[in-house]
Amino acid sequence: MATRKSPKESNVSADALKAYYRDMLLIRRFEEKAGQLYGMGLIGGFCHLYIGQEAVVVGLEAAAEEGDKRITSYRDHGHMLACGMDPNGVMAELTGREGGYSKGKGGSMHMFSKEKHFYGGHGIVGAQVPLGAGLAFADKYLDNKRVTFAYFGDGAANQGQVYETFNMAALWKLPVIFVIENNQYAMGTSQQRSTSSAEIYERGHAFGIPGEAVDGMDVLAVKAAGEKAVAHCRSGDGPYILEIKTYRYRGHSMSDPAKYRTREEVQKMRDEKDAIEHVRDLLLGGKHATEEDLKAIDKEIKDIVNASAEFAKESPEPDLSELWTDIYAAEVPQNV
Numbered sequence: 512m513a514t515r516k517s518p519k520e521s522n523v524s525a526d527a528l529k530a531y532y533r534d535m536l537l538i539r540r541f542e543e544k545a546g547q548l549y550g551m552g553l554i555g556g557f558c559h560l561y562i563g564q565e566a567v568v569v570g571l572e573a574a575a576e577e578g579d580k581r582i583t584s585y586r587d588h589g590h591m592l593a594c595g596m597d598p599n600g601v602m603a604e605l606t607g608r609e610g611g612y613s614k615g616k617g618g619s620m621h622m623f624s625k626e627k628h629f630y631g632g633h634g635i636v637g638a639q640v641p642l643g644a645g646l647a648f649a650d651k652y653l654d655n656k657r658v659t660f661a662y663f664g665d666g667a668a669n670q671g672q673v674y675e676t677f678n679m680a681a682l683w684k685l686p687v688i689f690v691i692e693n694n695q696y697a698m699g700t701s702q703q704r705s706t707s708s709a710e711i712y713e714r715g716h717a718f719g720i721p722g723e724a725v726d727g728m729d730v731l732a733v734k735a736a737g738e739k740a741v742a743h744c745r746s747g748d749g750p751y752i753l754e755i756k757t758y759r760y761r762g763h764s765m766s767d768p769a770k771y772r773t774r775e776e777v778q779k780m781r782d783e784k785d786a787i788e789h790v791r792d793l794l795l796g797g798k799h800a801t802e803e804d805l806k807a808i809d810k811e812i813k814d815i816v817n818a819s820a821e822f823a824k825e826s827p828e829p830d831l832s833e834l835w836t837d838i839y840a841a842e843v844p845q846n847v
Contacts (some may be wrong), residue, residue, distance in 0.1 A: 516731040518793055523731060525799035531573065531730050532790045533808050535565035538589040539787060540816045541598060545588065545605055548820060549765045554605050558619050561589035563760040566786035567692055568593035570733025571660055571753075574741050578655070582630040582643045583662035585620040586692075586759075590662065594627045598819040603826045610826035614833055637663060637670030640689070644676045647687035647750075658744045662690045666697025668711045674718075677750070681718040684749035688740045689715070691754040692727070698763045699771045712754035722752030728784040758784065 518528055542560045549558045561568075564586070572593045575581075583590045591601050596612065604611025604622050612622040620634040630646060633639040643661025650657040667673065668691055680687050691711050695702055708714060712722035721743070725736040733755060740751040758780045762769035769777075794800040 515726065515729045515789060516735065518731065518797060518799075523734070525794075525797075527573070528790060528794055528799055529804075529808070531569050532787065532794060532805070533812065534569045534572075534593060535730065535787045535790065536808065536812050537598070537815065538565045538569070538592050540812050541592060541602070541819065542588060544816045544820055545602070546761070546765065548602075548606060548823070553824070554619070555607060556618050557585070558605070558765045559586040559763065560761045560765070561586050561759070563780070563785075564692060564694060564727065564757045565589060566730040566733055567690070567727050567755050567757050570730040571688075571690065571737040573730075573734045574737030575658070575660070576741075578628065578657045579741075580628045580630060580643075580646045580650075580657065580659040581662070582639045582646060582659065583632065584636065584639055584664060584667065585632065585634050586664075587620070587622070587632045591622060591624070591627075591629060591632075594624075594629050596622075596624050596627050596629060598815055599822040602819040602823040606823040606826075607828065608823055608826035609829050609833075610822065614837075615826075615829040616833060616837070637667040637672050639663065640667070640670075640673050641676045641679075643689075644680050644685055644687055647680070647685040648683065651683065651685055656745050657686065658741050659685075659687045660690055661687055662692055664697060665691060665693040665695070665702050665706065665711060666700075668693075668714070669705065674714070677715060677718045677720060680750040681720050684747065686744040686747075687750045688737075688744060689720075689722075689750060689752045691752065693754055693756050694759045695756075696759070696763070696771070699767065699769075701771070710754065712752045715750075715752040720750050720752055722754065724754045724756060727755035727757030728780075728786045728789070730786055730790060 542562045546560055548554050568590050600612045604613055605619055607615045609615050620632050622632045640661050640663050643659050647659040710724055712724055715722045726732045736753055740753055743751045760777055
């Protein structure tokens with residue numbers, strides 16, 4: 512990975528740097544709390560945590576503008592928080608409660624917010640990529656200069672529908688940024704064992720789509736790459752691919768013991784590449800913040816996360832009548 516950027520190189524203010532620290536820490540602590548609630552049996556089904564990958568969404572949201580859209584897969588809680596969705600509503604949805612974003616019926620994988628232009632959360636691997644192109648098609652049709660961020664992982668990058676979407680997006684010059692969150696392991700198989708090309712973003716060359724690889728453990732590098740990609744799309748030059756090389760510290764899901772890699776490998780990434788610690792070092796080293804300042808942020812985040820857990824616990828379960836709302840039903844012909 513490239514040398515990490517400094518705030519001066521990225522033209523980032525001290526206040527912006529503190530905001531990135533706060534946003535990444537919120538995601539980290541929220542996901543840790545979600546893991547605890549899962550262990551207590553308060554979250555059912557699958558639960559995929561974003562711990563370690565926080566710099567990806569925080570960096571790209573720093574490059575986005577109001578009205579831009581985002582769509583992703585099932586490791587999605589970080590995306591929700593980064594775009595400004597309420598932690599209370601996210602945690603309540605995780606626990607299947609009425610106060611959740613999908614009224615407790617969507618769970619971890621299926622939350623949406625029209626207000627924040629967040630279009631899911633999708634459980635089928637790669638299915639969100641053509642949907643993201645569809646969102647971008649609507650924006651091109653409306654000529655509103657909006658951009659869509661379509662997130663998917665290194666595992667989904669081997670799905671055929673991704674390349675069908677690349678072709679259509681390039682053909683129609685859609686304003687979509689294909690964000691490959693390459694956390695190295697897909698479900699449990701390393702990228703080196705599942706991908707014939709060393710750089711996944713280069714697959715876009717066959718369709719004439721430019722792109723680049725980015726250090727996903729450096730929020731400033733992600734922001735800079737995001738700004739370049741956004742400018743490309745807004746100018747009408749079509750899609751762009753960002754392969755953001757990141758790393759998840761936990762297993763694929765809460766049920767994954769992650770025995771396909773060593774503890775030493777994970778600890779090495781934590782010690783040498785952690786995105787939050789990097790920003791913390793920049794703040795302290797550049798005298799942009801004191802230890803007391805960061806402790807105050809830490810306390811604020813802890814209070815927000817604890818409040819979201821309490822809100823979720825106190826929110827009632829959906830009424831049985833909710834089984835019949837928000838669904839499509841076909842009229843059954845008589846005498847059949």
